[in-house]
Amino acid sequence: MGNDPGCRGAAPDVTVCASAPVRTPGKSDSQSAAAKGGGKGSAAPKCIYTKMVPQPPAENLAMQNGKEREGKGAAYQVMCPGTGRIGVVWIPDGNAPGAPAIDPEVVARQAVDSMKLVGPDIAINPKPGGKGLVGMPVWMAVDQSPTTYGPNSASATAGGVTVTATAKVKSIVWNMDDGTSVTCSGPGTVYRKSFGMKQSPDCGHVYKQTSDSAGGKFKVSATATWAVGWQVAGGGGETGQLTEVRNSQVALTIIESQAVN
Known part of the structure; x- marks a missing residue:
């Protein structure tokens, strides 16, 4: 697998790579742990998405929640080597070559930014x-x-x-x-x-x-x-x-x- 953020493998297992967008901290005296040593504006860790074959059973929470939110799609395993995070996310059909539009960790960082955390x-x-x-x-x-x-x-x-x-x-x-x-x-x-x-x-x-x-x-x-x-x-x-x-x-x-x- 290459380093291209849009890379993906062949069926039956489809693997796609995506880089989370650049995150700029809300305060000049703050930094994300993921960006330590990289200065302000460093990119969040790259995550790799692999389509699960076979798909989890219908009663799986990722399947249930994904279908309720997005309709047709598939469950993907997400691995972020930079953070050690491993999980399952639902990716709706119609996205660019199966690549997820949203990573929940990126959304979590948006939530943190809205808290307006400051120094002691x-x-x-x-x-x-x-x-x-x-x-x-x-x-x-x-x-x-x-x-x-x-x-x-x-x-x-x-x-x-x-x-x-x-x-x-x-x-x-x-x-x-x-x-x-x-x-x-x-x-x-x-x-x-x-x-x-x-x-x-x-x-x-x-x-x-x-x-x-x-x-x-x-x-x-x-x-x-x-x-x-x-x-x-x-x-x-x-x-x-x-x-x-x-x-x-x-x-x-x-x-x-x-x-x-």
Whole structure:
């Protein structure tokens, strides 16, 4: 089989190849996991479609749902080597040499785009604009909303295929700009004055040097990894997983304790 996106084999097994369209993230600080290393506008992974011979029995959900949505057509096995996704999709008759008009993963990405996911809403202590001390605990946390932490759900429809996607932040990696990073599996604990000088119980850091070593301020970044699960509508439809990444930054001033008046 060649690399031509329109390639297909001979009967009785018909194989067709299709490249998903280019996806442009909605935010300049975001990237799709499938596009890592490829820069913005990288193409989604190529998927290979093979017509199933013999076709699944009539009671198979892919057969039932496909006939209800599209009428005449056939069931194809879809394999996306870039993601490891394997499933069965219904392709209506009349498409160009059996090639599917819509891949459900492409529709899932459209649903994710409509969520307008953004970088973490950082709630850190000491607060940006204030001053922290060398050797004193820094508390890192994020406020939780549908667009900054999740859960967030959305649906998209294209070519008769409806996909619902649900996204939630799985982890946040904090780059402290002093050569260290902290990975937090949850949103962290927002600091309150009653905590005094205690360290954060779940997401904290202690600076051992002033921010003078970083040009006056430590540029702290929080990179959130979103886990996205999607499913084709219709009950028992094809499912899959995606990963999205979003980033935010704040600047902290850290000084020596004896410098405080």
